[in-house]
Amino acid sequence: MNQTWIILGGTSTIARAFARMVAIRGDSVVLAGRDMDELEKIAVDCGLRGAPRADSIAFDARDPASFTPIVDLAKAEQGTVSAAVFVGSMPAQEEIDADPSLVDGTIADSFTGPARFLTMLAPVLEERGTGTVVGVGSVAGDRGRLGNYVYGASKAGFHAYLSGLRNRLGRSGVHVVTVKPGTVDTAMTWGMEKLPFVAPPEKIAADILRAADRKKDIIYTPLIWWPIMTIIRAIPERIFKKLEI
Amino acid sequence: MRWKTVDYAGWGRVHTATGEMARPERIAAVRAIVAEDPAPALGMRRSYGDACLNDEGRAIDMTRLDRILSFDDDSGLIHVEGGLQIGQLLKVFAPRGWLPPVMPGTGFATVGGGIAMDVHGKNHHGAGSFGQHVTEFTLMTPKGAKVVTPGKNAALFKATVGGLGQTGPIVSAKFRMLKAKGDVMVVTERRVSNWEDFLPLLDASDATYSVGWIDATATGEALGRGILEEAETGGGLVRPAKRGKRVPIDAPGFALSPGVVRAFNAAYWRKVPAKGRTVVKPIDDFFFPLDKIRDWNRLYGKAGFHQFQCVVPIAAAGVLRDMMEKIAKSGLASPLAVLKRMGDGRAGYMSFPMEGYTLALDFRNTVQAERLIEELENMTAGAGGRIYLAKDALSRPESVRAMYPEHGSWLKAVSKADPGKAYETDLVRRLKLRETQ
Numbered sequence: 001m002n003q004t005w006i007i008l009g010g011t012s013t014i015a016r017a018f019a020r021m022v023a024i025r026g027d028s029v030v031l032a033g034r035d036m037d038e039l040e041k042i043a044v045d046c047g048l049r050g051a052p053r054a055d056s057i058a059f060d061a062r063d064p065a066s067f068t069p070i071v072d073l074a075k076a077e078q079g080t081v082s083a084a085v086f087v088g089s090m091p092a093q094e095e096i097d098a099d100p101s102l103v104d105g106t107i108a109d110s111f112t113g114p115a116r117f118l119t120m121l122a123p124v125l126e127e128r129g130t131g132t133v134v135g136v137g138s139v140a141g142d143r144g145r146l147g148n149y150v151y152g153a154s155k156a157g158f159h160a161y162l163s164g165l166r167n168r169l170g171r172s173g174v175h176v177v178t179v180k181p182g183t184v185d186t187a188m189t190w191g192m193e194k195l196p197f198v199a200p201p202e203k204i205a206a207d208i209l210r211a212a213d214r215k216k217d218i219i220y221t222p223l224i225w226w227p228i229m230t231i232i233r234a235i236p237e238r239i240f241k242k243l244e245i
Numbered sequence: 246m247r248w249k250t251v252d253y254a255g256w257g258r259v260h261t262a263t264g265e266m267a268r269p270e271r272i273a274a275v276r277a278i279v280a281e282d283p284a285p286a287l288g289m290r291r292s293y294g295d296a297c298l299n300d301e302g303r304a305i306d307m308t309r310l311d312r313i314l315s316f317d318d319d320s321g322l323i324h325v326e327g328g329l330q331i332g333q334l335l336k337v338f339a340p341r342g343w344l345p346p347v348m349p350g351t352g353f354a355t356v357g358g359g360i361a362m363d364v365h366g367k368n369h370h371g372a373g374s375f376g377q378h379v380t381e382f383t384l385m386t387p388k389g390a391k392v393v394t395p396g397k398n399a400a401l402f403k404a405t406v407g408g409l410g411q412t413g414p415i416v417s418a419k420f421r422m423l424k425a426k427g428d429v430m431v432v433t434e435r436r437v438s439n440w441e442d443f444l445p446l447l448d449a450s451d452a453t454y455s456v457g458w459i460d461a462t463a464t465g466e467a468l469g470r471g472i473l474e475e476a477e478t479g480g481g482l483v484r485p486a487k488r489g490k491r492v493p494i495d496a497p498g499f500a501l502s503p504g505v506v507r508a509f510n511a512a513y514w515r516k517v518p519a520k521g522r523t524v525v526k527p528i529d530d531f532f533f534p535l536d537k538i539r540d541w542n543r544l545y546g547k548a549g550f551h552q553f554q555c556v557v558p559i560a561a562a563g564v565l566r567d568m569m570e571k572i573a574k575s576g577l578a579s580p581l582a583v584l585k586r587m588g589d590g591r592a593g594y595m596s597f598p599m600e601g602y603t604l605a606l607d608f609r610n611t612v613q614a615e616r617l618i619e620e621l622e623n624m625t626a627g628a629g630g631r632i633y634l635a636k637d638a639l640s641r642p643e644s645v646r647a648m649y650p651e652h653g654s655w656l657k658a659v660s661k662a663d664p665g666k667a668y669e670t671d672l673v674r675r676l677k678l679r680e681t682q
Contacts, residue, residue, distance in 0.1 A: 011270075011271075013270060013309075016270075035271075037273075038271055038273075041312055041314065042312065044312070044313070044314060044315065045312035045313050045314070048313040048315075048316050048337070049313065049337055050337075187247075187268070187269075187270045187309075190247050190249055190267075190268050191247035191248055191249035
């Protein structure tokens with residue numbers, strides 16, 4: 001059955017691919033983010049590709065005042081409402097080390113902002129007893145690494161939050177998917193040195209949609225990251241602390 | 246904007262380049278690049294030679310700017326970003342009864358690239374070139390976005406259409422889509438037994454879409470034999486084409502050796518019954534037959550290949566026959582030889598089309614092939630024809646000047662739009678197109 005997707009972080013590369021994909025199959029989209037011009041362009045594109053309704057709305061993970069209108073919009077929606085969270089920010093670890101105040105913003109973008117929003121949205125979904133929440137985390141959240149542990153910590157927090165939310169919403173028929181993408185070929189990773197197993201955003205979007213349709217709980221995408229992270233998680237801390245991976 | 250050092254190649258994989266590439270996802274990012282350090286814009290890099298290369302320089306990959314910005318259901322007028330692939334446009338709109346007005350042989354080509362090469366399709370004799378359907382496009386300039394129309398900025402318009410990207414990145418374009426009967430093609434295939442029969446059939450064809458496939462290995466009596474395909478859009482249910490087969494590795498040298506090609510061509514020709522037949526095909530199968538096999542350029546092996554494409558005036562058709570003879574005798578040709586009647590439709594100073602016949606062939610990259618192509622090019626020039634710069638990897642400055650009489654007007658407009666020569670590509674440098682003499 002067709003539904004309406006509220007897509008947070010709608011201008012991100014993966015979100016764009018995901019929005020386009022659900023639009024083509026006939027779902028409606030509401031794109032939420034900061035760059036309104038850009039969101040509107042993506043919304044128009046989704047509409048022309050098949051979304052019965054495609055809108056944009058302001059959302060800033062660091063400004064909870066922007067959350068209420070989106071929750072209200074979800075309340076007013078007639079059919080099934082689903083939410084997909086693509087927000088997050090990843091300043092280089094060296095930048096954070098030089099300016100520790102960046103820690104707060106990183107955590108707000110990748111964890112506390114989305115968590116607060118989803119906590120506000122949860123009763124709306126519970127009441128309807130239908131819909132899906134897609135939370136995009138990261139393989140970086142599976143283990144704190146030298147290279148980006150503040151970002152990793154935010155995503156780890158988000159993973160735990162999603163796990164709890166799944167436990168709660170599952171009781172009323174709302175499904176929560178945790179997505180852990182590896183490195184994706186996005187504007188954020190373009191030009192970064194030697195990334196392993198870089199996947200195109202369309203592949204990630206397709207995996208996410210399949211996981212949502214099949215009510216998977218946690219997915220790694222591309223799948224190669226599941227064995228990789230299984231091994232990385234299994235390394236004893238005594239050894240891991242000396243590694244640079 | 247972040248830059249990434251990338252090794253890339255033209256579709257024929259003979260020419261390669263290494264350079265820093267940006268891949269903006271927003272038009273604002275293109276604006277920032279052009280204001281700071283302008284560089285040539287590239288699409289899907291389906292040009293065969295070096296038109297899509299800027300070795301040791303920077304380039305902008307436009308492929309993530311691929312949104313549809315507006316569409317008017319009544320008039321068919323569409324506004325899209327420059328990086329949108331023409332095949333994607335077909336996919337979205339064919340089920341609703343609209344087709345891109347002109348489609349080149351690959352659906353991977355972008356709208357921006359289609360304008361910069363003023364591409365033609367199987368309907369050129371009736372519909373003209375891609376650029377003729379463009380009512381407006383937006384160029385990014387150091388001062389910001391500039392809307393260009395054929396009425397208000399005639400010179401800049403004509404210098405951009407077919408202009409090899411030398412006026413700057415095309416961030417968006419408006420053009421009119423064509424109304425179609427449905428999203429399948431009704432194709433009539435006819436066996437043609439030799440060259441003498443082929444041209445009259447092409448001349449007499451009144452089909453909206455037509456193209457001739459030639460067995461370039463046939464000699465003697467059978468010289469120039471082939472299959473004529475004529476097609477119209479139609480309605481009905483056809484199962485979508487299976488896509489996505491990929492050539493995983495570079496094929497060994499013998500894969501397209503003369504014996505293999507001869508056998509393939511003979512079988513292909515006989516596939517169509519002597520009496521001809523009418524088949525219904527999925528729309529993308531008809532327009533983009535080779536797109537079914539991803540990375541088919543690898544079939545030619547590591548050395549890559551050349552595509553030679555020329556157009557000669559109708560009166561010079563005899564020269565084409567001489568070319569066919571030379572090619573058949575050489576034994577160098579590949580399975581892919583295409584003959585088409587062209588109308589006079591062209592929209593830019595440097596556009597390829599002219600009223601006449603266009604012939605396109607692939608050759609594995611060898612010294613003999615290069616020599617043959619040089620001869621074919623001289624024959625083209627002698628016949629008052631021209632070669633297609635989207636395919637060219639071998640030509641020389643003098644011959645291209647002679648083939649493109651409006652080069653002077655183009656150069657004037659381009660020098661004004663880009664005085665710093667920021668948008669020069671390897672092809673433009675090789676052919677000295679930005680130099681006065």
